[in-house]
Amino acid sequence: MRGLRSRTAALAVAGLVGLTACTGSPPSPSPSPEVEPAVSAPTAAAVEPDLALAESTPVEDSVYPDVGHPDVDALHYDLDLAWAPADRTLFGSATVTFRAARDTRTFRLDLGPALDVSEVTLDGEDAAYAHRGKDLVVRSPLTEGDRHELVVTYGGSPRPVPAPTTRRDFSTVGFTVTDRGEVWTMQEPYGAYSWYPVNDQPSDKALYDISVTVPAPWSGVANGRLVSTSTSSEDGGDVTTTRWQLDEPASSYLITLAIGDYTHRSNRTASGMPVDYWIPRGLPGAYDDLKVAAKTVDWVEQRLGPYPFSSLGLVLTDSQSAMETQTMVTLGNNDYVRSAPVILHEVVHQWYGDQVSPADWSDVWLNEGMTMLMQALYEADRGGFDVARIVDAWRAEDQRLRDEYGPPGDYDPRQFGGSNIYWSPAVMWDELRRELGDEKFFEIARSWLAAHDNTSVTRQQAFDHWEAESGLELTRFFDAWITGSTTPPEGLLGG
Numbered sequence: 001m002r003g004l005r006s007r008t009a010a011l012a013v014a015g016l017v018g019l020t021a022c023t024g025s026p027p028s029p030s031p032s033p034e035v036e037p038a039v040s041a042p043t044a045a046a047v048e049p050d051l052a053l054a055e056s057t058p059v060e061d062s063v064y065p066d067v068g069h070p071d072v073d074a075l076h077y078d079l080d081l082a083w084a085p086a087d088r089t090l091f092g093s094a095t096v097t098f099r100a101a102r103d104t105r106t107f108r109l110d111l112g113p114a115l116d117v118s119e120v121t122l123d124g125e126d127a128a129y130a131h132r133g134k135d136l137v138v139r140s141p142l143t144e145g146d147r148h149e150l151v152v153t154y155g156g157s158p159r160p161v162p163a164p165t166t167r168r169d170f171s172t173v174g175f176t177v178t179d180r181g182e183v184w185t186m187q188e189p190y191g192a193y194s195w196y197p198v199n200d201q202p203s204d205k206a207l208y209d210i211s212v213t214v215p216a217p218w219s220g221v222a223n224g225r226l227v228s229t230s231t232s233s234e235d236g237g238d239v240t241t242t243r244w245q246l247d248e249p250a251s252s253y254l255i256t257l258a259i260g261d262y263t264h265r266s267n268r269t270a271s272g273m274p275v276d277y278w279i280p281r282g283l284p285g286a287y288d289d290l291k292v293a294a295k296t297v298d299w300v301e302q303r304l305g306p307y308p309f310s311s312l313g314l315v316l317t318d319s320q321s322a323m324e325t326q327t328m329v330t331l332g333n334n335d336y337v338r339s340a341p342v343i344l345h346e347v348v349h350q351w352y353g354d355q356v357s358p359a360d361w362s363d364v365w366l367n368e369g370m371t372m373l374m375q376a377l378y379e380a381d382r383g384g385f386d387v388a389r390i391v392d393a394w395r396a397e398d399q400r401l402r403d404e405y406g407p408p409g410d411y412d413p414r415q416f417g418g419s420n421i422y423w424s425p426a427v428m429w430d431e432l433r434r435e436l437g438d439e440k441f442f443e444i445a446r447s448w449l450a451a452h453d454n455t456s457v458t459r460q461q462a463f464d465h466w467e468a469e470s471g472l473e474l475t476r477f478f479d480a481w482i483t484g485s486t487t488p489p490e491g492l493l494g495g
């Protein structure tokens with residue numbers, strides 16, 4: 001998830017122990033570097049989507065049951081989008097290839113009420129439908145296991161969705177438009193439905209092809225690899241179309257769309273993988289902050305193994321937060337969000353959160369606990385101090401967090417993304433790391449990812465894996481940390 005801003009671990013620790021790592025970098029004093037227009041960025045050939053990769057077992061969410069529909073197992077979304085910034089109108093055609101997850105007489109997807117549906121076809125035939133609130137209901141029976149292709153044609157002015165949180169860095173989720181008509185989307189725990197018809201729950205991973213047409217010289221940025229860019233003339237002037245392909249399945253909260261006057265830069269990791277940066281033309285100095293992403297990949301690879309996807313980019317937006325959108329990290333524009341620890345945090349999530357995702361929002365701690373520990377280790381590594389200085393500060397906050405937000409694995413649904421899902425499980429993982437030693441700890445952390453590549457998982461699977469691989473009896477330890485109402489005593493592992 002997005003790095004915490006005002007209540008972040010890192011920032012709080014900076015206050016407690018005098019770190020400077022998280023105060024962000026000063027504006028670049030150098031003159032504007034040469035920038036490439038986005039349309040000249042290199043492209044990669046599109047491939048035929050391997051739908052079998054995206055078969056999953058959708059569930060009804062225990063925290064947010066009103067979003068997502070377990071009848072549908074989406075395999076592939078082909079989104080053809082056009083954005084008119086002047087009148088803030090989105091036109092979309094969504095082709096959703098899906099598997100019926102069970103027999104049903106009608107089925108539904110999530111789609112925001114601000115969008116008007118003009119046509120729905122199922123396997124090429126007109127389908128009867130109703131768009132009630134945020135539910136698009138299609139009145140066609142399905143037989144479990146059958147594959148279908150649903151095409152939804154829609155348009156309107158998307159509205160973001162209220163976020164179930166009291167966090168200060170975001171109050172809405174989904175499609176967000178700036179004063180100038182630029183677009184960004186951050187949509188955790190849901191909100192993808194504000195801009196396309198979707199099974200908006202993390203157990204249903206799917207592949208994506210996203211095509212975005214906008215007035216030139218603006219361009220659209222989305223997940224995966226850029227497979228083509230083209231400019232053509234329309235009645236209103238030139239338009240640019242960018243086509244993006246995500247060839248490994250993603251949960252809907254990890255999908256991103258950003259539209260603006262983007263320029264492109266790139267550098268490489270130590271292993272030679274390109275990292276692409278999509279930077280608004282008016283902020284050329286931002287590259288000096290963002291380019292550390294390649295080095296953060298090197299740092300994470302040394303602990304969690306090779307980067308799990310075929311591409312990595314970062315897109316800078318007008319948000320005030322940051323989000324680990326799969327293969328295309330979405331960053332907001334402030335010094336904190338543009339800092340190396342936040343960039344590292346979102347990069348770690350490509351392994352913990354994106355490659356392996358929670359099936360249910362009660363397990364978002366699976367993402368944030370390990371990622372927060374990795375961020376602390378990175379900050380300690382850079383700062384030359386012991387990570388205990390950070391972890392001890394978090395432990396001291398644990399009881400207050402449980403009282404305010406609930407246990408990390410059973411939190412108040414109105415307090416999504418509280419520090420309890422970050423710091424408390426990070427302290428837990430650090431205790432296990434100290435018990436096992438770094439070598440064994442990271443060996444198990446890697447084998448967990450390998451065993452569940454491209455899937456959505458439950459806490460029980462994680463508990464079973466760590467017990468089996470460590471040889472430790474961990475039930476009491478995990479239960480106390482994840483669902484207990486009081487801070488677990490130290491020494492649970494030894495006892």
Ligand SMILES: [Zn+2]
Nearest residue numbers: 001002368371
């Ligand atoms: Zn996070």
